[in-house]
Amino acid sequence: MNDKITMHYQVPADDFTRAGEASSSVKSKLKMMGVKPEIIRKVAIAMYEGEINMVIHASGGTIDVTVSQEEITIVLKDQGPGIEDIDQAMRAGFSTAPDNIRALGFGAGMGLPNMKKYTDELIIDSEIGKGTTVTMKVKLPTD
Amino acid sequence: MTIKDIKEILGGKLIVGEEWSDREVHTACGADMMSDVLAFMKDQSVLLTGLCNLQVIRTAEMMDVVCIVFVRGKMPDETMIQVAKEREIALITTGHRMFSACGMLYEKGLRGGATYK
Ligand SMILES: Nc1ncnc2c1ncn2[C@@H]1O[C@H](COP(=O)(O)OP(=O)(O)OP(=O)(O)O)[C@@H](O)[C@H]1O
Ligand SMILES: [Mg+2]
Secondary structure: OOOOEEEEEEEOOOOHHHOOHHHHHHHHHHHHOOOOHHHHHHHHHHHHHHHHHHHHHOOOEEEEEEEOOOEEEEEEEEOOOOOOOHHHHHOOOOOOOOHHHHOOOOOOOOHHHHHHHHOOEEEEEEEOOOEEEEEEEEEOOOO | OEHHHHHHHOOOEEEEOHHHOOOEOOEEEEOOOHHHHHHHOOOOOEEEEOOOOHHHHHHHHHOOOOEEEEOOOOOOOHHHHHHHHHOOOEEEEOOOOHHHHHHHHHHOOOEOOOOOO
């Protein structure tokens, strides 16, 4: 398996019920590819947090996942409002989610710290009024 | 303890998972915020929750949960049932409240897993 495998997803806007479909699909595909369960778990949790963020804080977007020999890269791109202060957003407990989102079980301000915890690299590139691109990498064990 | 035992201890109804109700479970977690489940759950295999929407099933899927218990008589809808079947996640509903449901399972030997540090 020398080639890179890529997966592309469109995450619909304002459809909370469909949030997580992309992460679910990636999870099954990685399983079929024989990726180690502990790696799949990291990717699934980090990507799902990012996918949920896209739906509740921006108006959906696209997700590209690349699996190479060395690592799994997840790029989440949206054209939402952008993040004003990234350091603040990264702090555990910081959330701008409204009450209706909290009633759905999200908005504790734990997503971004969790994405950092479960990945080897997390880069957030955001511009107010333009959108946010989140890039995450999970290294694959070499054996 | 098995999934079937959980159903019996809680006097609940098994909505999904009859076929694999013999699966063993050792630890559980109770939460209404999926944010917390994603951030703090470790390797617990049972999730007790009072929240009832599709994201509960999705969250459980990401965390490799094998059984979800809906407390306070919450009933999953058709879509939730469908996704749970596909992902082989058992669904149980019980009339007990969160505190009682957790206590009843704890009494019978189900544990919470590692302490959070
Ligand atoms: N894609 C995004 N576009 C715009 N703002 C975002 C985006 N992702 C995160 N944010 C901002 O960063 C804050 C923190 O995000 P984080 O995921 O940590 O918490 P949350 O989504 O509010 O709650 P939780 O993830 O616990 O459900 C959000 O409340 C929001 O203000
Ligand atoms: Mg979030």
